[in-house]
Amino acid sequence: MKQESIWTLENSFNLPTLNKNIVTDILIIGGGITGISTALYLKDSNLNITLIEANKIGSGATMHTTGKITFLQGLIYHKLEKIFDFNTSLKYLQSQLESINLIENNIKKYNIECDYQKNSSYVYTDNDNEIKDFIDEQKFFDKVNLKYKGLSKLPINVNCKYAIKVENTAIFHPIKYLYKLTQELLDNNVKIYENTTALKIEKTNDGYKVYTNHGEIIAHKLVVATHYPFFITPGLIPFKTHLEKEYVLASKIDKVDNFNAITNKAPITSIRYHKDNVIIYASVESILSRNLNNQANFKNLIKNFEVNFRNKVTNLWYTYDLVTSDKLPFIGELNKGFYIATGFNKWGMTNGTLAGKIISDLILKNSNQYIDIFDPKREINMEQLKNIFVDNINNVSSFIDSKINKQKDFYENICFKKLNGIECVSYLDENNKEHIVKNKCPHMGCSLIFNNQEKTWDCPCHGSRFDIDGNPIKGPSIKSIKIDL
Numbered sequence: 059m060k061q062e063s064i065w066t067l068e069n070s071f072n073l074p075t076l077n078k079n080i081v082t083d084i085l086i087i088g089g090g091i092t093g094i095s096t097a098l099y100l101k102d103s104n105l106n107i108t109l110i111e112a113n114k115i116g117s118g119a120t121m122h123t124t125g126k127i128t129f130l131q132g133l134i135y136h137k138l139e140k141i142f143d144f145n146t147s148l149k150y151l152q153s154q155l156e157s158i159n160l161i162e163n164n165i166k167k168y169n170i171e172c173d174y175q176k177n178s179s180y181v182y183t184d185n186d187n188e189i190k191d192f193i194d195e196q197k198f199f200d201k202v203n204l205k206y207k208g209l210s211k212l213p214i215n216v217n218c219k220y221a222i223k224v225e226n227t228a229i230f231h232p233i234k235y236l237y238k239l240t241q242e243l244l245d246n247n248v249k250i251y252e253n254t255t256a257l258k259i260e261k262t263n264d265g266y267k268v269y270t271n272h273g274e275i276i277a278h279k280l281v282v283a284t285h286y287p288f289f290i291t292p293g294l295i296p297f298k299t300h301l302e303k304e305y306v307l308a309s310k311i312d313k314v315d316n317f318n319a320i321t322n323k324a325p326i327t328s329i330r331y332h333k334d335n336v337i338i339y340a341s342v343e344s345i346l347s348r349n350l351n352n353q354a355n356f357k358n359l360i361k362n363f364e365v366n367f368r369n370k371v372t373n374l375w376y377t378y379d380l381v382t383s384d385k386l387p388f389i390g391e392l393n394k395g396f397y398i399a400t401g402f403n404k405w406g407m408t409n410g411t412l413a414g415k416i417i418s419d420l421i422l423k424n425s426n427q428y429i430d431i432f433d434p435k436r437e438i439n440m441e442q443l444k445n446i447f448v449d450n451i452n453n454v455s456s457f458i459d460s461k462i463n464k465q466k467d468f469y470e471n472i473c474f475k476k477l478n479g480i481e482c483v484s485y486l487d488e489n490n491k492e493h494i495v496k497n498k499c500p501h502m503g504c505s506l507i508f509n510n511q512e513k514t515w516d517c518p519c520h521g522s523r524f525d526i527d528g529n530p531i532k533g534p535s536i537k538s539i540k541i542d543l
Contacts (some may be wrong), residue, residue: 088283095414
């Protein structure tokens with residue numbers, strides 16, 4: 059069994075690392091679907107475009123998605139109508155439909171072989187008490203003349219009390235898609251640097267200076283297209299969002315079906331199929347600060363899967379989702395010439411693609427009907443305030459719990475100590491080698507959790523991850539937790 063995403067490809071790019079100070083018209087930080095899409099829609103503009111990625115292209119959130127391209131995102135539309143109004147909800151629906159078309163057009167235009175397949179999407183429940191929400195969602199679809207079917211079962215034998223089915227959605231291999239777009243950028247003289255981490259941003263008279271681990275970049279305009287911004291201000295993103303973690307597996311089965319499905323409420327169950335008789339199944343979802351025992355969570359994932367499927371699991375991985383307080387992503391201009399795209403609420407394939415188009419239109423001063431609803435500086439209404447309050451209570455509770463309950467009941471070979479006045483934690487590995495790190499995430503100070511499945515140090519507040527010796531492997535933290543002994 060592989061502890062990695064099914065989308066992992068051996069033939070990744072081997073792009074250079076930045077090794078000098080440079081000047082560029084536009085700097086894009088982040089080499090996932092958002093950053094690559096933004097560069098794609100800017101490549102014909104005659105602007106000098108540079109993209110940097112802290113690791114390898116596509117190695118972050120895009121690598122860990124389930125690869126669905128759908129506008130049926132749970133029962134989101136009647137909720138958005140409640141939080142905002144009918145027109146906002148309609149615009150969000152239209153934006154997702156447009157994003158599906160953008161992806162399909164890119165596949166055709168650039169002749170991308172990425173296992174793209176149109177199929178049906180279902181959202182379903184096994185709880186009678188949730189059916190009213192399904193009826194409310196159907197009422198919205200009726201108002202906008204969107205075709206759907208209300209059903210009492212799925213195409214496979216899983217427990218289902220009610221379901222909504224729509225057509226004209228799709229699945230694909232996200233990394234094959236991303237790699238082809240990346241090659242297109244390279245062929246059009248877009249400069250791309252891997253293993254180049256942005257550490258600090260400074261405003262200049264006519265743009266921004268970005269300090270990286272391998273040099274400085276001066277840019278007239280800046281796009282931050284990372285899954286979670288590595289800065290706190292501007293935007294105050296940590297206070298308007300929370301992170302959720304979802305565990306995923308892939309398994310060989312007897313045959314595949316041409317549909318994808320997801321349940322309405324957490325813990326979400328997600329099902330989709332892939333070529334060569336593979337099913338991709340996700341479950342055991344929770345807010346990041348809860349259910350911290352990764353080994354137990356993977357065991358529960360497999361147990362849930364085996365209720366309906368008896369096949370051998372080939373891959374295990376998990377994904378993080380940044381969820382906003384008002385259920386809409388933050389896409390747009392945060393400060394003059396400073397653009398951001400984050401908070402995709404579990405639907406990064408459509409919203410990441412859409413973000414690339416919106417931000418490129420803003421930079422090129424093209425019209426785009428979705429700029430207002432995704433504006434990261436949008437006003438906060440009472441429903442949003444309520445969710446922000448809940449999110450921040452959870453964030454504060456997570457911070458406090460990380461300080462008080464350090465020794466988890468599932469820990470083995472973990473020891474807490476002070477060295478030179480610094481709070482540290484150590485892990486004794488199977489070779490009796492001790493790995494000692496600082497027990498504080500550099501991002502916002504949460505104490506860390508030892509990931510007993512992957513032998514990493516993880517932040518339960520905002521999702522930063524560090525290897526066993528303290529090197530950062532996932533943001534928002536960009537600093538290590540290594541200690542000099």
